[in-house]
Amino acid sequence: MTFGQLPYDMAHVLGGGMLLVSFVLLYQRRTAALVNALALQGTLLAAAAVWQGYVQGAPQLYVTGMIALAAKGIAIPVFLHRLMRRRMPDRAIEPARGIGLSMLGGVMLVALAILVVLPVTTGAQALARENLAIALSIVLLGMLTMLTRRSALGQVAGLMTLENGLVLAAVGVTGMPLVIELSTAGLVLVIIVIAGFFARLLQERFDSLDTDMLHPHRGEGP
């Protein structure tokens, strides 16, 4: 399989698209756009998983894709959007500095990932090698996002990117066991972090974790 053949090209473009979205996550400062980018990445991951399932003839990957689409493409972004709108109307822009520098670091990480993967995987299938390199890049970029972003949302974005990269690596390897379990476990982790984020948000706003404090604010429009 190489360039010019559809199975390869589609996987290549989907993985590359996820990589591009990871850079958008590093670059973007507007929180709404950040969440949209996360949704896009989740959707792309779902498409990549489904495509791999089709190419490898592995139906369990369809399940992985569906989980990714439902949770990362739709549910989590919708939840985050609502949270943003209701709880942080004044924080449309995240104070992130040194964007140029973090982008530069991101490109270096990708180069590093490529330089690591290329010699290690000699002899493997070209598609798997490339998939692995892109997945590793996405994982590293997720870590970088977590490092450079101060806000809780940035942390969530970084973690989700990281987890997306791991799932992408898993779906790309033919015959990998427990892919569904892995993606579910990752998802649970993300949800836990979001719950923590929510809790912290509450604390920031009301100096308490008591949800009863929220009741007087019910019905407060954006």
Next chain:
Amino acid sequence: MLTLLGLAFLALLVLAVLGGTGRAPRIAFLGCAVAMGAMGLVGASALLGGEVPPTPLPFGPPWAPALVAVDALSAWFLLILALVGVPASLFAAASSPPPRAEGAAFPLFLAGMAAALVAADGFSMLLGFEVMSLASWGLIAARHPRGPGRRTAGLYLGFALFSGLCLIAGFALLAPAGLGFAAIRATPPEGWQAGAVLVFVLLGAGSKAGLVPFHVWLPRAHPAAATPVSALMSGAMVKVALYVMLRMLLDLAGPAQPLWWGLPLVAVGGATALLGALRANLEQDIKAALACSTLENMGLMAVGLGLALLFRGADLRPLAALALAAVLLHALNHAGFKALLFLCAGAVVGLAGSRDPDRLGGLIHRMPWVAGCAMFGAASAAALPPFSGFASEWLLLQSLIQGFRVAEMSVQLVAAAALAVTGMAVGLAAAAMVRFVGLVFLGRPRTPMAAGAQDATGLMRASLLIPAVASALLAVLAAPMLSLAGGAIQVLLGPNARPAVAGFDLALGELGTRYAPWAVAGLLALAVTILVFAVRRRSKLEAVHAPAWDCGFMAPPPHLPFGDPLSQVSAAGLGQPIRRSLGGVALVIHERHGAAAPGSAQPATLRVTAEDRGVAQLLRPLARARRRLSREAEGLRNLTLRAYLGIAFGTLLGLLSLVAWLERG
């Protein structure tokens, strides 16, 4: 030809004595111009086939006679030297008489550079190099008996000594069999010795060429000297350093050096190019800005040299020849346009009375010749087609683009990064040149002095026209010039190397990528002519002049006949976007905002101080270390006798073990 060469050297020595007496300075400088012309003639004839084989001189160091030779590489650089030396000498003859020390040091400086270029053994080359360094120090010190200029001279001397020491060490490693170049070539260094040679050459010649992190002296020292000397230092002296690098790394160290040799040069060159081009946009002194642009160009040449080493190591000879052609052609082009720009700046300083762009402006109305020459030089320096700088930078960019042909992934990534940095430096250089021309020659005069300046006349105008015409010829005839450099490329890469030339075009072998300067210049002229014709046929009304509309700014009061200087962009203001977006790369910038007290009518102030990272991170720590060392040395005076004995004994033991280690093989 050897006779002519000898006569030129002799003439320079006589002129040095004449200049030292202070009599007839004009004749002395005209004589220098003639001697430089002779050097150029020697170079040109050697390039056309009349090379001078290694010839022993009747004098020399005690162990062997000194050797001189003019092979194609030396000849090419002699041509570069002449291209700067002739107009610079003429300009000096047209200027007011200099101090006597300068009159003596100027011919010696020229002779030193020429000697370093024609030497065929390590000793003579180092001798010429040191004469060049010391004479140029004398030229700076002669103008600055005290004050900050004197400190600059001291800094320069320190760096010159450092580079001399490093080169001596480099030659010591290269020449176990003898200092003659032929003997060195016969026994190329291997293993750690080769690596050490690379390090010493990078430190020695690199610091002379102004490569990062040893660049701090260059933007200070070059503008501190008189204008013709600045032109020589920026146009020719750094090229001598480049020649030393080429000679030692590509020729003397042998063809069997590994691929990674190129990497430090590419990295350092890219950093130098970026930093120099950045600083050229931020300087508040036109000569310093031009010196920073020299840094940029030296960086580009170092990148090309590194690429040549990389390609040679990867066994891609044609591409190595391409990169080397870029280096050699750019060295020549840079000599032309930098000499032109410095002499124009000198004319501005002499005739309009300031180096500060905030005291100049609008000179194109009063000095059309100087302005025209400067704009021509600036267009070349900004690498705009079809001017001369573009041809060589095109070659360099092409060789960077072809970097993907090296099979190593890491080298490919380095090439891509270097391409990005180089492209940035080229863009910054264009911005710096627009800033230079815009501030000095366009717009409104900012002081009465600038409003009343006179144009350059007579000899001074001739000294500007020589490099301008040479640059114009180089622009159109880049390919034939480069085929002249074929011999130099063969000296460095072996007899099968060919420069990237096809007829009157620069071309990359069979790849079909080419640049035809004559065609581009012709088509551009054709297009502009047709346009002017077509537009003027429909639009016949002559233009009229009226007060600038200026978005409704108030008319200036009558006591400001040239308009309000505050309503014209300043040097700092022009550099502001670049300083804010990239300044931190090259400079440590401190901003102090001074807000006026509430109710006071004073304006708020913004004071920006910037310091080169090289000063902050290399010179300061060095100075601190020296102070600490001297404190420690002071402490030594209070030691007991036993401690003194102990130190002496320890030194002895150390020396003995060194001997044992050296003799073990």
Next chain:
Amino acid sequence: MLQAFGSLITQLLHVALILAVAPVLVGVVRWLKARLMGRRGPHLLQPWRDILKLLRKRPVMAETASVVSQATPYLALGATALAAALIPSFAQGMLLAPLADLVLIGGLLALARVCLALNGHDAGTPFGGMGAAREMTFAVFAEPALLVCVMVLAVLAGGSNLDAIAATLREGAVGLRISLLFAALSLIAVMLAENARIPVDNPATHLELTMVHEAMLLEASGRHLAVWEMQAALKLTLWFALLAAIFIPFGTAPAGGGPLAWGIGLALWIVKMGVLALGLAFFESAIAKMRVFRVPDFLGGALLLAVLAAALIFFSMGLA
């Protein structure tokens, strides 16, 4: 012989076409934007009418302006026209195709840019100088991005000749490549900056402090302004043609193909330009202009994207 004749004819037709189309393209983009905003929009030929009207007017120059103000418009337009003449539109293998090196095209655009900046400086007014400084700063990021994109394309085609690159990509053997997508995005960002479009600059602005391109032309009038307007229009057309030639190179006619093939190529080219114009109009309507000091971030992002494209293409080469 037929080949040589065809290459000459196509070259001449191409130059005539691109000069005639340039102001119309600006008109199309303006009209599309107006429609998207619910306005009726000016006539498609309005830019042409403006230029012809300006040509009839007497130029009024600032008292402080020099010969630079008179010479730079022609030089800039000449350089842009030469660059445009090198970029294929409906046919490939035109007379100047061997000269069509992407680095040279970048250089010619830089020449036009420097002319524009010098024109901004010439009258010695604050906005002109400010615009010039900003324009040159943006170019510092745009130029390397363009060069690295050229490297990506050169990896595929072997060299930086535009005709060779277009031929390689037309054959389709390179497949769908994410690095090409990255390079395309990067080039689009460069295109937006070079043509002073939103989000880098606003082509319709009348607020001096925020503008870049127009600020340098404040003192130009009469035929000088007409030439500058033409230059801007030609530059937009040139960039569209460049993007089309590289990323949608399908359907161009060979130079010796005869009138029918040329006609098909022309129709396809007009469709491509229309699609790009529509894309630009949508993008500009959907997005806001960014702060001037945010632009280096934007263009720096484009540069890094190009470097990323290069890294990925080296990687896929290493796989093969």
